[in-house]
Amino acid sequence: MKTPSVEEMFRRLLSAKGQGRAAKTVEVFGWLILAEGASLLLVPQLAVTLLHLPALEGQAESYFRLVGLLVSGVGMLYVASGRLNAQGFVFASLLDRPLVPPVMFVLWFLGIVPWPLALAFAVQDFASFLWTLSAWRAEYRAGV
Numbered sequence: 001m002k003t004p005s006v007e008e009m010f011r012r013l014l015s016a017k018g019q020g021r022a023a024k025t026v027e028v029f030g031w032l033i034l035a036e037g038a039s040l041l042l043v044p045q046l047a048v049t050l051l052h053l054p055a056l057e058g059q060a061e062s063y064f065r066l067v068g069l070l071v072s073g074v075g076m077l078y079v080a081s082g083r084l085n086a087q088g089f090v091f092a093s094l095l096d097r098p099l100v101p102p103v104m105f106v107l108w109f110l111g112i113v114p115w116p117l118a119l120a121f122a123v124q125d126f127a128s129f130l131w132t133l134s135a136w137r138a139e140y141r142a143g144v
Contacts, residue, residue, distance in 0.1 A: 026090050026093055034079060081093075
């Protein structure tokens with residue numbers, strides 16, 4: 001298989017031609033993560049208020065913004081992979097996202113992450129995992 005040009009990849013990215021249902025769920029999840037990351041980066045106090053987290057003191061706001069940058073990058077990967085119908089990435093996301101709830105539980109249990117943040121990530125990731133899995137199975141049954 002010939003490697004497409006950067007120009008062709010951008011064209012595919014803009015049109016999402018041939019995107020399957022499972023890839024669409026990954027894209028939508030990516031937009032959500034991208035928006036969350038951008039809000040952490042640009043207005044961290046909003047997230048702190050919505051999640052009832054303790055006030056950010058000292059360098060905490062800078063670290064919160066750094067997390068927002070990293071989360072935005074992950075969101076961009078999900079959006080691009082979904083738009084490009086990258087089945088390998090869709091499958092990889094089915095391996096990754098169900099691990100988030102147990103990891104968040106451990107982080108909360110150890111006192112590393114406050115419970116509202118752990119719960120938000122756990123519910124969001126597991127619900128999106130179920131949505132993608134359902135779409136993947138429907139595509140498989142339909143022979144797509």
